[in-house]
Amino acid sequence: MTQEITTASAAAPATHGYSGEKDAYLKRLKRIEGQVRGIARMVDEEKYCIDILTQVAAINKALHAVSLGLLEDHIAHCVVDAAQESQATGNPDLVQDKVQEAAAAIGRLLR
Amino acid sequence: MTQEITTASAAAPATHGYSGEKDAYLKRLKRIEGQVRGIARMVDEEKYCIDILTQVAAINKALHAVSLGLLEDHIAHCVVDAAQESQATGNPDLVQDKVQEAAAAIGRLLR
Amino acid sequence: MTQEITTASAAAPATHGYSGEKDAYLKRLKRIEGQVRGIARMVDEEKYCIDILTQVAAINKALHAVSLGLLEDHIAHCVVDAAQESQATGNPDLVQDKVQEAAAAIGRLLR
Amino acid sequence: MTQEITTASAAAPATHGYSGEKDAYLKRLKRIEGQVRGIARMVDEEKYCIDILTQVAAINKALHAVSLGLLEDHIAHCVVDAAQESQATGNPDLVQDKVQEAAAAIGRLLR
Numbered sequence: 539m540t541q542e543i544t545t546a547s548a549a550a551p552a553t554h555g556y557s558g559e560k561d562a563y564l565k566r567l568k569r570i571e572g573q574v575r576g577i578a579r580m581v582d583e584e585k586y587c588i589d590i591l592t593q594v595a596a597i598n599k600a601l602h603a604v605s606l607g608l609l610e611d612h613i614a615h616c617v618v619d620a621a622q623e624s625q626a627t628g629n630p631d632l633v634q635d636k637v638q639e640a641a642a643a644i645g646r647l648l649r
Numbered sequence: 650m651t652q653e654i655t656t657a658s659a660a661a662p663a664t665h666g667y668s669g670e671k672d673a674y675l676k677r678l679k680r681i682e683g684q685v686r687g688i689a690r691m692v693d694e695e696k697y698c699i700d701i702l703t704q705v706a707a708i709n710k711a712l713h714a715v716s717l718g719l720l721e722d723h724i725a726h727c728v729v730d731a732a733q734e735s736q737a738t739g740n741p742d743l744v745q746d747k748v749q750e751a752a753a754a755i756g757r758l759l760r
Numbered sequence: 761m762t763q764e765i766t767t768a769s770a771a772a773p774a775t776h777g778y779s780g781e782k783d784a785y786l787k788r789l790k791r792i793e794g795q796v797r798g799i800a801r802m803v804d805e806e807k808y809c810i811d812i813l814t815q816v817a818a819i820n821k822a823l824h825a826v827s828l829g830l831l832e833d834h835i836a837h838c839v840v841d842a843a844q845e846s847q848a849t850g851n852p853d854l855v856q857d858k859v860q861e862a863a864a865a866i867g868r869l870l871r
Numbered sequence: 872m873t874q875e876i877t878t879a880s881a882a883a884p885a886t887h888g889y890s891g892e893k894d895a896y897l898k899r900l901k902r903i904e905g906q907v908r909g910i911a912r913m914v915d916e917e918k919y920c921i922d923i924l925t926q927v928a929a930i931n932k933a934l935h936a937v938s939l940g941l942l943e944d945h946i947a948h949c950v951v952d953a954a955q956e957s958q959a960t961g962n963p964d965l966v967q968d969k970v971q972e973a974a975a976a977i978g979r980l981l982r
Binding site for chain 1: 887888889890893896897900901903904907908910911914915917918919920921923924925927928930931932934937938941942944945949972973976979980982
């Protein structure tokens with residue numbers, strides 16, 4: 539089974555959890571990019587600091603939503619796939635590595 | 650299979666991801682409880698605000714570590730078990746519910 | 761003037777921004793301490809991980825509210841007093857030190 | 872005195888706390904904008920979710936640094952100025968409004 543997977547991933551680009559919603563993510567990131575540019579414009583026009591900070595908080599929130607979405611997709615696909623492959627192959631390390639990796643990513647987001 | 654699991658959980662308390670490390674968690678929570686009491690004492694003795702805030706930041710960090718640990722244990726056990734049971738029973742809903750629940754919990758921690 | 765302040769603080773305990781609301785803070789911290797104990801109880805009784813994480817998120821929120829209150833009181837009193845004393849004494853360092861200290865505290869809370 | 876200030880701000884654009892470091896902020900925001908674009912590229916090229924999340928965490932950190940800088944500049948200038956003007960005019964509301972506004976901004980960043 540591992541063999542098949544390796545072959546498949548050699549033949550085609552790997553599909554990740556978020557692949558099905560790629561366009562939605564790209565759209566959200568485009569909007570965040572525009573928000574960052576908007577803040578730069580506010581700084582350039584010397585807008586009031588508090589108004590700029592309000593915009594920064596809005597970007598934080600949008601980025602959190604993106605990262606939460608990616609995390610959910612990651613767990614739903616990569617972690618779940620590894621869990622099932624672990625069972626099929628009798629190798630628990632496959633899923634344990636994925637879980638630790640996901641936890642480390644969550645930790646970086648929680649800071 | 651679900652039947653067996655139900656029977657087992659009727660006979661014994663459910664085991665969760667963190668069960669094996671219960672004592673370690675209890676110890677960490679005891680320490681956090683003491684830190685909160687320490688802050689109350691600082692307030693009562695009218696200590697300098699900034700020093701109190703430094704202690705609050707330390708508690709935040711300790712709580713983050715606890716929640717990250719619980720999350721990792723949860724994914725490693727409950728989510729992984731559900732993934733494997735989903736496969737065994739051919740019912741993808743089992744794991745999807747668990748993933749959504751975990752993502753919602755992460756979202757509450759990211760705020 | 762610095763002399764007078766030193767004398768004053770030797771004679772009486774320093775009053776901080778939060779002094780007027782000491783009882784309210786102590787009550788909130790008492791409640792947070794109880795919440796931490798509640799989580800320990802949940803772990804001890806092997807409650808479901810997600811329910812425990814929901815409680816951790818509630819504590820995070822309560823601690824944020826406390827730290828925000830302390831910060832606001834600190835700025836409203838210590839920083840403002842230093843600003844006015846800086847002006848009175850013509851020594852800008854007084855207030856600059858306080859501002860840097862407050863910013864460092866905010867930074868620790870933002871992590 | 873309020874009159875003079877009004878006149879001044881009518882004649883010239885208001886100077887805010889961050890004005891002296893405008894270029895440094897613009898440079899940092901430019902870099903963050905590039906980081907967001909980098910994430911969009913990673914999504915488009917279907918890079919591994921965890922690597923994308925690592926980049927999101929880096930942006931969070933960079934945004935936190937920007938907001939902390941803006942907050943410090945805001946307190947050091949707008950709040951301190953209001954404190955001194957409050958004293959000069961005998962009107963405590965001036966500074967209280969600024970402090971509340973700053974605390975609300977901090978609260979939005981802490982979430």
